Amino acid sequence: MNKYEELMGKKGEIMLKSVGIDYSKYETGKLSFDYERMLRDTGYSLSDVMKIQSEVGVGNTPLIELKNLTTLARKVSKTGKAARIFVKDESCNPSGSFKDRRAAVSVYDAKCRGYKGVASATSGNYGAAVASQAAMRGLKCIIVQECYDSKKIGQPEILEKDRKCECFGAEVIRLTVGPELFYTYLKVLDEENYYNASLYSTYGITGVETLGYEIATECREKLGKDPDVVMITHAGGGNVTGTARGLIKAGANDTKVVGASVDLSGLHMASDIDFNRKSFTTGHTGFGIPFMTNPDRSDVPRSAARPLRYLDRYVTVPQGEVFYMTELLAQIEGLERGPAGNTSLAAAFVISQEMDDDQIIVVQETEYTGAGKHVLPQLSFARNNGIEIKVGNPEEEVPGKTVILPDHPSKMMAKDMDLDGYRKSYINNAVKRAEGNTIEPVDFEYLCVETKMDREKVAKLLEDLGITVE
Amino acid sequence: MIKKGTWVEIEEVVLQPEDRSNAIPEETKKTPLKLWAKGFCLEDSEIGEVAKIETVTKRVIEGVVTEVNPRYIHDFGDFVQDIMYVGPQAREILWGDSNE
Numbered sequence: 001m002n003k004y005e006e007l008m009g010k011k012g013e014i015m016l017k018s019v020g021i022d023y024s025k026y027e028t029g030k031l032s033f034d035y036e037r038m039l040r041d042t043g044y045s046l047s048d049v050m051k052i053q054s055e056v057g058v059g060n061t062p063l064i065e066l067k068n069l070t071t072l073a074r075k076v077s078k079t080g081k082a083a084r085i086f087v088k089d090e091s092c093n094p095s096g097s098f099k100d101r102r103a104a105v106s107v108y109d110a111k112c113r114g115y116k117g118v119a120s121a122t123s124g125n126y127g128a129a130v131a132s133q134a135a136m137r138g139l140k141c142i143i144v145q146e147c148y149d150s151k152k153i154g155q156p157e158i159l160e161k162d163r164k165c166e167c168f169g170a171e172v173i174r175l176t177v178g179p180e181l182f183y184t185y186l187k188v189l190d191e192e193n194y195y196n197a198s199l200y201s202t203y204g205i206t207g208v209e210t211l212g213y214e215i216a217t218e219c220r221e222k223l224g225k226d227p228d229v230v231m232i233t234h235a236g237g238g239n240v241t242g243t244a245r246g247l248i249k250a251g252a253n254d255t256k257v258v259g260a261s262v263d264l265s266g267l268h269m270a271s272d273i274d275f276n277r278k279s280f281t282t283g284h285t286g287f288g289i290p291f292m293t294n295p296d297r298s299d300v301p302r303s304a305a306r307p308l309r310y311l312d313r314y315v316t317v318p319q320g321e322v323f324y325m326t327e328l329l330a331q332i333e334g335l336e337r338g339p340a341g342n343t344s345l346a347a348a349f350v351i352s353q354e355m356d357d358d359q360i361i362v363v364q365e366t367e368y369t370g371a372g373k374h375v376l377p378q379l380s381f382a383r384n385n386g387i388e389i390k391v392g393n394p395e396e397e398v399p400g401k402t403v404i405l406p407d408h409p410s411k412m413m414a415k416d417m418d419l420d421g422y423r424k425s426y427i428n429n430a431v432k433r434a435e436g437n438t439i440e441p442v443d444f445e446y447l448c449v450e451t452k453m454d455r456e457k458v459a460k461l462l463e464d465l466g467i468t469v470e
Numbered sequence: 471m472i473k474k475g476t477w478v479e480i481e482e483v484v485l486q487p488e489d490r491s492n493a494i495p496e497e498t499k500k501t502p503l504k505l506w507a508k509g510f511c512l513e514d515s516e517i518g519e520v521a522k523i524e525t526v527t528k529r530v531i532e533g534v535v536t537e538v539n540p541r542y543i544h545d546f547g548d549f550v551q552d553i554m555y556v557g558p559q560a561r562e563i564l565w566g567d568s569n570e
Contacts, residue, residue, distance in 0.1 A: 003489040068564060075563050117527065140527045150501035159544040166508075171527045174506045175484070178498050180491050184484055184505060192529070272498040324556060331557030332564065377547030389552050405552060409560065 004183050011186060015301060018189040018196035020113055023301040031433040032446030033302055042202045044105060046249055050210055052108045056136050058100040059210050061092045063218045063362070068332040073352045076410035083228065083355035085348055087363045088215060091337055095132035095164070096125065096368025098211055102238065103129035103197060105207040110195035111137045117194040121185040121299055123147065123158050124235075124282040125340075125367055130197045131170035141165075142194060144185045147174035149275045156381050157281050157340070160372030177275040182299060198300045199238055205304040208242020209249060215362050216250035226252040228359040229351060231344040234259035234314065235287040237295060237305035243364055244310035256312045260347035260414065261288035262340075263316040264399045277400040279319045279382050283343045288314075293425040308419075308426055308451050315414040318397040320404040321346045323375050328409075339375060341367030350414040379403065423451040424461055431467050444469045472515045472538055479508050479540040480523055480533030507531060508540060 001009075016022060021041075026033040044052070053059040066085045073082035093100035107130060110118045117140030120130045127143040134141035143165045148154045154162075154174075165172045173188070175181050189196055198204060212230070219227045230247060232240045244257045262284040267274040269286040278284070292314075295303040322339055325346040330336040345363045352361050371377065383389050388402045393411055397404040406412050427447055431439065439447075439462070448458050462469070472478060485503040492499075509523030515535050522532045 004485060004491050068560075072560055072564055142527055142529075147506075148504075150498075150504070152504075152506075156544040156547065159542065163542045163544070166526075169526060171507070171525045171529070176501065176504045178490065178494055178503055180485055180494075180503050183503075192527075268495050270493075270498055271495045272501055323553070327553050327556040328560055332560050371542075371546055372544035374546060375553060376550055377545060379550045379553070380547030383548075383550075389550070391552055391555065405556070409563065 004180055007183055007186055010190070012301070014186050014190045015196065018194065019198065019201055019300060021202070026302060029440035029443035029446065030435065031430050031439060032443045035306065038302060039202050039206065039304060042206050044206055046209055046213060049105055049206055053101060053104045053207070053210060056104055056133060057094050058104045059093070059214065062089045063215070063222065064089055064335070066333050069328070069349065070352070072332065072409055073349055074357070077353035079353070081353070081355070081357050083352040083357070083359035083361045085352050085361055085363065087345065087366060088211065090211070090365040091341070091368045095128040095168070097129065097341065098208065098239070098365045099124070099126040099129035100132065101211055102126065102199065102204040102207040103133040105203040106130070106195070106197040106201065107133035107137050107139065109203050110197065111139060113195070115195035116140060117142065117192060118197045119144070119185070119188055119192070119194040120197045120199070121181055122199060123161065125161065126199055127161055127170070128164040128168065131165040131168035134170065135168045140194070141168070141170035142173065142188055142192065143170050144173045144181060144188060145175065146177055146181045148176050150176050150272050153276055155276060155281055156372035156377040160370060177272050178270055185299065196299065198298065199236055200298040200300050200303040200305050202304045205238055205242045205245070208238060209246035211364060212243040212246020213250045215364060216247050216252040216255070219360060219362065223360060225360070226255050227362040228355065229256045229258055229361040231258050231260055231348040231351065231361060231363045233283040233341065233343040233365060234261050234307060235282045235284065235291070236298065237291045237303070237307035239365070240307040240310055241305045257310050258347070258351065259288070259307065259311050259314045260344045261285045261316050262322055262343050263318050263415065266398070267400045274400060276385050277387060279378050279387070279403060280322070280340055283340050285316055289422065292422050294429040306450060308423060309449060310452070311419060314417045314419050314422070315347050315351070316417055317343060317346045317414050318394045318404065319399065320397050321394050321406060321412055323379060323403065324405045325349060326375050335366070336369050338367040338369040338373040339378060340373070341365050346412065347414045350412050423453050426451055427458070427461050428465065431462070431465060434467060437466055438468050438470050440470050472511055472517070472535065474511055474514050476511045477508065477539055478511050478515070478521070478523060478535050479506055479537040480521065480531070481506050481536045482531070482533035506536070507533065511535070
């Protein structure tokens with residue numbers, strides 16, 4: 001056993017003391033657990049969460065209609081029609097992204113339970129959100145970031161997030177690429193006895209529910225109806241899960257939940273070489289697909305982010321389109337926002353064109369922009385790392401080799417991904433826990449809910465895998 | 471010489487290649503997992519020497535000093551000619567020549 005494996009063996013014990021949740025009590029069958037009970041046990045209702053967030057200036061962000069973008073979509077649409085595009089301007093949250101909603105609940109909970117500090121393992125906006133909330137609540141904060149390749153070269157976007165965390169008084173531990181970030185993180189939790197403000201804890205998810213809830217209620221107030229589609233950038237699954245749960249809590253049961261990720265297919269997330277050949281550090285398929293098909297791979301034993309339960313459709317967009325859309329948003333809507341947050345906007349521009357003029361599509365986030373987190377430094381960085389930047393057909397983009405800005409808005413495309421295929425992989429992964437190739441009836445029910453698939457399909461898949469229900 | 475109390479960055483090898491996870495690509499596995507942290511030097515030191523620092527959360531850690539008064543190096547990047555068409559083209563489609 002090497003040093004890494006040794007500490008990983010203590011994982012359960014460290015988790016229990018740092019999250020304060022005994023996950024084992026939610027286990028039901030051989031592979032199932034009681035998800036809804038786990039979420040109920042946070043003890044915070046939707047209105048409690050709203051109150052916690054409003055105390056710290058989180059939430060109630062503006063819902064802005066992108067009229068020029070909608071007109072542009074109609075001008076280039078094959079049918080001449082396109083849904084009205086709205087965006088929830090989440091960059092107005094204190095640290096500049098929707099991640100404040102997640103951090104607000106976790107940090108509040110840490111404070112109530114008497115922890116002296118909070119920690120989180122993230123290279124994304126979530127680090128800044130936790131740092132900002134910790135500053136407000138008077139707690140210490142440590143953020144562990146995957147920041148550099150082995151030559152200490154870092155993505156400008158991550159360097160900016162490092163700065164942002166430090167500006168809120170947090171300590172940032174910056175690491176080279178690799179999943180053993182989790183090793184360093186566990187060590188910090190173990191030594192410092194900090195609260196694990198995990199992105200995947202129940203608190204992290206209930207915090208996002210207010211976002212879905214606000215979208216539904218604002219659409220009803222302003223437009224007299226529920227949105228037809230809510231577009232959500234998908235990475236670890238918390239954004240999709242929380243937003244969709246909020247929509248359901250508001251009773252917006254007919255709203256379609258569509259996920260979008262940046263296409264980084266072919267790039268290995270733990271590769272020292274590929275690390276700086278990508279232009280997006282979150283919201284991409286490198287997180288999106290593994291966390292969809294195996295959600296319990298995170299820093300908590302049972303992730304509260306379970307996107308397959310909620311997704312109606314999942315698309316990917318090339319990197320070049322997201323940069324193009326970011327530039328377009330600034331140029332014709334007067335909104336300068338960070339690129340990563342515009343992933344779902346790029347997809348919404350395409351999907352709106354499949355819809356009617358009187359329909360509504362809501363893009364549920366934006367993020368702040370600034371040095372590093374901006375089209376110019378990110379494209380410059382890509383070019384300096386040997387990526388070819390060109391204007392042309394985005395369908396031809398090859399992640400890690402090219403970034404192609406669409407030469408005309410009519411060239412924008414979103415690729416539909418096979419959700420049924422991911423549901424199948426989910427089941428493949430889930431049944432690995434089933435000893436003796438048998439599962440219990442409670443496991444069967446669980447798999448149906450987890451994958452949002454009908455019973456016959458699940459039964460057939462299990463049969464094909466040689467798994468029997470006891 | 472770096473005087474005690476100076477703000478510095480240190481580097482530490484967290485895992486040597488042999489201690490790394492087996493589930494990572496070869497190119498990553500052959501490099502050590504490194505860490506960088508910042509804090510106030512607890513003793514006089516030099517770049518390249520091992521020193522103890524106190525971080526902003528009052529943790530005391532040790533590593534090789536890599537930088538004094540480390541600054542942020544990210545910025546708004548180079549001018550990228552390639553994106554210059556995006557706004558004008560969209561305005562032309564939306565409002566035509568009358569936009570001039």
